[in-house]
Amino acid sequence: MSEIIKKNLSDIIDLIKKKEIKSEELANLYIDKVNKGKKLNSYITTCFEHTIQKSKEFDKKPNLNSLLPGIPLAVKDLFCTNGFKTTAGSKMLENFIPQYESTVTENLWKEGAILLGKLNCDEYAMGSSNETSYFGNVINPIAKDTVPGGSSGGSASALAADLTPATIGTDTGGSIRQPASFTGTVGLKPTYGLCSRWGIVAFASSLDQAGPMTKSVKDCSIMLEAMAGFDKKDSTSIEKEKENYSKNLKTDIKGLKIGIPKEYRVENMPKEIDELWNKGKSILKDLGADIIDISLPHTKYALPTYYIVAPAEASSNLARYDGVKYGFRSSKGNDLIEMYENTRSEGFGDEVKRRILIGTYVLSSGYYDAYYLKAQKVRQLIKKDFDENFAKVDAILTPSTPSSAFKIGEKTNDPISMYLNDIFTVPVNLAGLPAISVPAGLDKKGYPLGLQLIGKTLDEQNILNVAYAFEKNCNFKNEIKNWWL
C-alpha cells in the first residue's frame, strides 16, 4: 500500500478512478509520510483534519470525472488559502490566515484536489536555495547537506520525497524550474498570464507566474490543465479557451525545429552540464527533430536586468507589510515612523531587505532612467531575441541550471553567486514565455540535472510534447534514498 505514493500522479488518479484506493486511504498514506519526513522541513503548515474531512466527503460522493479526483495536494506557502495560514516564508505573515482563496488553488479544489498542507519557500519567494525562509531551510532528499533550490524549495523537496503526489510553485526568475532540476522532478513555468496571480503573495508582478511541479511530464500536463484559466480579477490574465494538455499529449515530434542558443554555453560551466545538453540534443535528434544553432545575443544582460526589474517591483509590492492592517507589528516605537521601521526591520529577513533596498534605489529620482528605464528597454531586446528566433524554431533547448544542487550554506554569504544560479531561467521570465525543466541525468555525485525547453507564447502543449517524448527516451531514474525517514 505504501508503495502507492511513490507512483506518479496520473497512476494514482487511475487507482482512484478504478476505485482501487479511496481518497481517505490516500490521504492517510500521505499524512503518515509527511509526519515521518519532518527532517526535510518542507512543510510549514499541515491541515490534516481538513484533508481527512474533505477526503471522506469525496469518498461519499466521488466525482470521478474531475481532473484531480480526491487527490491530496500540498502547495507552496505563497498561495493564499482560505482559513489556513499563509506565511510566504516570512515572519511578517507568520500568523496570517487569509479569508480568501487564490484563484489557482480554487481551480485545483474545483477539480477534486484536497489541501494537504503549505510548503516551505524562500521568504517572499526571494532566493534560490530555500535558505531565506523564516521557518528554516529545506533539505533536498537527494542528500542531507544539499539545498532543494528555490524559491519553491519546499515544493520540490516534498514532491521528490513523496510527501505530496504533485504540487504547485511560483516562478519569478526560475523558482519552479531550478528546484525541479535540483530534485529530479518536472517543473513548468507557464506563459505570463496563463495562470491567475490573484491571491498569490506578490514578489515581482510582471514576472510572477504559478506553475505545476510533478514527477512526470504527463502529471505536469494534468496539473497545468487544472490550474490555468482566464481570471477577470487579474488584469494581466490572458483571455483564452482552456486547453486539454493531458489529452493532447503526444510523443511524435518529427520535423520539429529545436534551437540551441550558443549564449547558454557559459564560462566555467561544469563539463557534465555540457554533456547533458549534448545528450538532450541527440535524443531529440533521434526522435526526428531538427537541431538548429541559434543566437540570443542579449542573454548576458538578462540577469542584471532581472535584478533591477524584480527588486523594483518587490520594493513597492512589499510596502503593504507595514504593521498597520495585518501581519506582524513590532511592539517597539513611539510613533508611526518608528513603528514602521521596527516592524519592517524585525519582520523581514536579510535577503528581502536587500532586494527592497536595491529596488528602492533603482526607482529613486536621478537613478530611474539609468537603471529601471534602461532595464525595461533591455527587457524588450531580450524578448525580441526570442521573437526573432521563434520565427525559425519551434522550441529552444538549454540546461536548466549551471550546476546541480549545492551544499547548504555554500552560497548564503555570496548573493552574486546565488543569483548566477538563475542565469538560464531568468530570460524566460523577462520575455513572459513558457518553459519546462525535465530531469535529464545525474552528475557524478548522483545529483539530478535538468534540461529546459522554452516555448513560444501560449505554446505549452508543444513544449510538453517535446518534454514527454524526451522523458520517454531518456531513462532518467531519480536515486533518492530514505535517509531522512
Add this chain to the structure above:
Amino acid sequence: MSKDKFDYFIKGEKNNYEVIIGLEVHAQVSSNSKLFSGSATKFGAEPNSQVSLIDSAFPGMLPVINKECINQAIRTGLGLNAKINNNSVFDRKNYFYADLPQGYQISQYKNPIVGEGKVLLDMPYGSKEIGIERLHLEQDAGKSIHDMDPSSTYVDLNRSGIALMEIVSKPDLRSPEEVNAYIKKLRTIMRYLGTCDGNMQEGSLRADVNVSVRQVGDKNFGTRCEIKNVNSIKFMQMAIEYEAKRQVELLDEGKKIEQETRLFDTKKNETRSMRSKEDAHDYRYFPDPDLLPLKIEQKLIDDLKKTLPELPDNKKERFMSDYGLNSYEANVLVSEKEISNYYEEVAKLSDKKLAATWMMGDLFAMLNDKGLNISKSPISAKNFAELIQSIKSGEISGRIAKEVFELMVESGDNPKKIIESKGLKQQSDPKELEKIINEILTKNKDKVDQYKSGKEKLFGFFVGQVMKQSGGKANPQLTNDILKKLLKG
C-alpha cells in the same frame, strides 16, 4: 459687477506685483464603485463599511479598472475641450502612510488619460480662457482620525481607492476672483456631465493651490509655493491673499521665496510651511505592473461625445439668442443644470424676460433664505410660469404678485387658485374703477379743489385712496388714466 477692468495687483512697499495661480483640483468621480474595486462609494457610511480586500491591500489582491470611471474621465475631458489620449498608463506613487494601505497610490504620472484643454470664464472685465494642462485618474487615500482616542490613531478606509480626477490648470489664473470663477465653472461643467457632484462639504472637490508673484510687466514666473488640500472656495481665496502678501513682503525685503509645500490654517487664516523642496518626497513613480497600459478606442470617445449633454457655454449662447437674455442673466441661469432646466420650463409657458427677472430676484432670494436647492423649490416651474403670466396679462399687479408669491411659497398652491380665493384679481374694469374714483372725489371735495388750484402733489393721495378702497387690486395704469380724466372735468 461694477469692475470692468482687471485690477488685482498687490502693492508692496517698493513694487507692484501680479499674482500667478495654478490649481490642481481633485474631483471625486461620480461612480457607484471605486476605481479598482467593487466597493461602494457612499458618503457618510459607517467607518470601514465600504472596504474590500483590495482597498485594504491584502496579500495577493489585484486592482481591476472600473470602466465607468474611465468613461467619466473621458466625458470630463470632452467637457473641458481637451484631448483624450488613446494610450495612458497607471503608475504607482510610493509613500508610507497609515491610511494608504498599499504603501502606494495608483495614479497617472507621465501619460495621463486626458491632455490639454481649456475652460472659459466670464469675468466682469470680459471673458478669459484658462488652459487645462491635463486630467488624470488616481486613487484617494483613507482617513486617519487622530481625535477619537488620546493615544491612538484610527483609520477609516471608506475613501481608500475611490476614484479621483486630478485636473491641473495652467498658471493662467490671476486673482482670487478668477479662482472663484474657475472652480465654479469646473463644478458646473462636471455637474452638467454628471461626472462629479462637486460637493465641497463632503470632500468631493478639493484643490492644491500654486501661488507665485512677479512684478507687473515681468515675463518670468516667480518661485511658487504649493498650498495643499484646500477644501472650500472661500479658504482658497483667503489662502491666496495671505500667501501672495507674504511673498510680496519677502521680495520687497530683498529676500528669496523658497519653493515649498505649505498648508492653510483656516483658524489663524495663514499659510504655514509643511515641507521644503529638499524634504520633498521621492515618490519613485513607475508603471503599475498589475495593470496593463490603458488603451482607449477612438470609437468609445466618439460614442461618449454623442451622449454629452448641452454644456453651459453652449446653453448660455442659446439662452441669449432664443430667450433674449443678456450675458449676465444667461450666465446666472446656466450656472446649474437644475436652474437652467427650471428656467426653460418656465420660459416655455410664460414671458421669457419677465420670468428671468423674477427668477433671479424673488425666487432666488426665497431659495437662498430657506437654504434650498432649486430642485426643492416649494414653487413648481409650472406654477411659477402661471404667476409670470398673470403679471404679464395684467391680471395682477407686480405688488399683488409679491403677495401671491409669498402665499405660493407657504402653500405650494397654484397662483390662479390663490388669486381666485383671496380675491386678489386686479380691478381692471373702467366702469367699476370710475365708480370707486367718483366716490372718493365726492368725499374729498376740499382736496379736489386744492388740486385744481395747483396743488398737483395731491394726485398721489387720490391714487392711495383708490388702492386702499380696492384693497390694492386697482389696475394702477387705469387708475391713473381715469383719475386724470375726472380731475380735469
